[in-house]
Amino acid sequence: MKILRNILNYLSRRSTWALPYAIFLGIFVALPMILIVIFAFTNNQGEFSLINFEKFITQPEAVNTFVYSIGIALVTTFLCILLGYPAAYILSNKNLNRSQTTAMLFILPMWINILVRTLATVALFDFIHIPLGEGALIFGMVYNFLPFMIYPIYNTLQKMDHSLIEAAEDLGAKPSTVFWKVTVPLSMPGVMSGIMMVFMPTISTFAIAELLTMNNIKLFGTTIQENINNGMWNYGAALSLIMLVIIGISSLFSDSDEQSQNEGGII
Amino acid sequence: MTNNDSIIKIEHLSKAFGDKVVLDDINLSIRRGEFITLLGPSGCGKTTLLRMIAGFLKPDSGVILMEGNDISNVPPHRRPLNTVFQRYALFPHLNVYDNIAFGLKLNKVQSSEIEARVRKALKMVSMTDYEDRDVNSLSGGQQQRVAIARAIVNRPKVLLLDEPLAALDLKMRKDMQMELKQMHQELGITFIYVTHDQEEALTLSDTVVVMSDGKIQQIGTPIDIYNEPVNSFVADFIGESNILNGTMIKDREVEFIGHTFECVDEGFGNNAPVDVVVRPEDIYIIANAENAKFTGTVKSCIFKGVHYEMFVETDKGYELMLQDYNAFEVDSTVGMFIKPSDIHVMQKERTCNVFEGKMVSSTDVEILGGQFQCADCGLKEGDNVYVSVNFEHIELMDNKEDGTVIGEVEFILYKGNHYHLTVLTDSGEKVYVDTNDIWDKGDIVGISVNISDLHISKKV
Structure with missing residues (x-):
């Protein structure tokens, strides 16, 4: 009886409810991470070595792909802000958007699998005879990641206290000044989380690049995938680790922006 | 200009x-x-x-x-x-x-x-x-x-x-x-x-x-x-006050709570219905009931810091709010008087409800967005009419389905011995009701009127 009560007690604690996810996290997130680190710092005989990193630095091809990937990610992120901010602004403005339906339409593409969307893009480009390549790649990236930029910005703009805009007008700011001096600074947390949502995954994409460039342009994700596929686990792991570190650094950079903690975010 | x-x-x-x-x-x-x-x-x-x-x-x-x-x-x-x-x-x-x-x-x-x-x-x-x-x-x-x-x-x-x-x-x-x-x-x-x-x-x-x-x-x-x-409205909203129905007997003489008082107001005409406002601090209260203008029984006495707030039921059954520096025992009989200058007389904003309506048949009239039965007074279907109903003839019901139309209690004024309610109907019109029942602001009520209490006159 006592044991039963102890079990019940244990189950009723809130922290207990985290257990299934904690197990999942351990097996599918923590363990692979540890494996990546172990593989990255060993050679194919399983001995400790820095040979993988040496190989990365000495091979200009890998470094170039890496730099190029970051470049593509930056361009994609920039274009997403350029397209996403006005869209989010229109969506959040009650005069321009009277229902939630329009917001829904912007989010709708997220419901379709990324590969399906990309294959459709390839078919579309073929159909209208636009050659696949760098342009198509950037188009595909922006198309796929745009909702991830719009939504956090839309969220911050929508939650913004409208009286702040009135206060600025009241103090003599004309509409354009209100936008640049109040709306934009206050929506920065949303823009920051939008950048996080777009920049990080774009560094590591490979499927979009493969499909939209007919395998002509290699991104860093592709390089990792090729190495792993060809049994070069140690080198692949090292490349993955480098990418993770870069993403980690960029996320630290955005966390230092204190406002991102209280506002914004995808949910 | x-x-x-x-x-x-x-x-x-x-x-x-x-x-x-x-x-x-x-x-x-x-x-x-x-x-x-x-x-x-x-x-x-x-x-x-x-x-x-x-x-x-x-x-x-x-x-x-x-x-x-x-x-x-x-x-x-x-x-x-x-x-x-x-x-x-x-x-x-x-x-x-x-x-x-x-x-x-x-x-x-x-x-x-x-x-x-x-x-x-x-x-x-x-x-x-x-x-x-x-x-x-x-x-x-x-x-x-x-x-x-x-x-x-x-x-x-x-x-x-x-x-x-x-x-x-x-x-x-x-x-x-x-x-x-x-x-x-x-x-x-x-x-x-x-x-x-x-x-x-x-x-x-x-x-x-x-x-x-x-x-x-x-x-x-x-x-x-x-x-x-x-x-x-202003009297009720600003400060505490006793708002009572009264009759201006003649200039400088007003009757309310069953007594006639001397006042300083003029020009309302003789025997005109008025609203009388007396601030609670302007009613003087004395323990000796014999020499007073009117008497009453203390119903409650609450300490409010500077003064005591008392509710007194007068000899004619009206409830008044009073403020005094001295406390008077509950259930004790007290005497009260009011100075002429402290009696404030206001023109009544209205004396009965008047609605615009239309006859739907000779015995049915449409007002407030609902059909009310009425006595046949020789009017035809489609005639535009004015319908007047006294405040006390409007019946409010808990169960809103029982009423002919539905309304929401918007404003409550206590008038000493009854409540004067403002009820906003679904059609957006205001119905004024005198009642002894206690309602709360925001209550949804059914409204109905007896056949004999609708007074219809043809609109010209």
């Missing part, structure tokens, strides 16, 4: 949101340097009026003149006035200094002057040394002070304040009231203040504008508003 003394003149201003009229033909003249308060319960249109003066809303009709110029269509950023917002609306991404300097920087004021003026404004609101603070780290009262500094630093001609103290606790509110009054004297600019707190309005203002249902009920000095309310 232009009055040099007036800085803002509002003429025939109206505004509706959809079907709901929030401001109905407002006329108001605001003197330069005046501290004017728009006072009223929530939903009376006071904030809408302020927002229109600020420029955040456009009027449907009417004009707002500032120093003789029509500013109705001038956008807010070009109006020479500043607002202190209810919830402060400080920019969270700027520190205290930059918040206050916001308006000055936009007007391209030299940076040395900006600094001097910001410091002066901070000093004025007793917030020196706070300029580098993050606005989110400030308490509510401090944020309020920064919001005031941000507005006054621009030296506006008119300062608009939208319930600026509503979010502060009582003690802080009292302190800020005094500071605001002092600030008004030092700055010499016009303050337009919105509040629902009648005490705050009486304390601060030179002029109080009492509003209700989108209309101005009364404009006057705090003393006028308190001592000479023009109608029962």
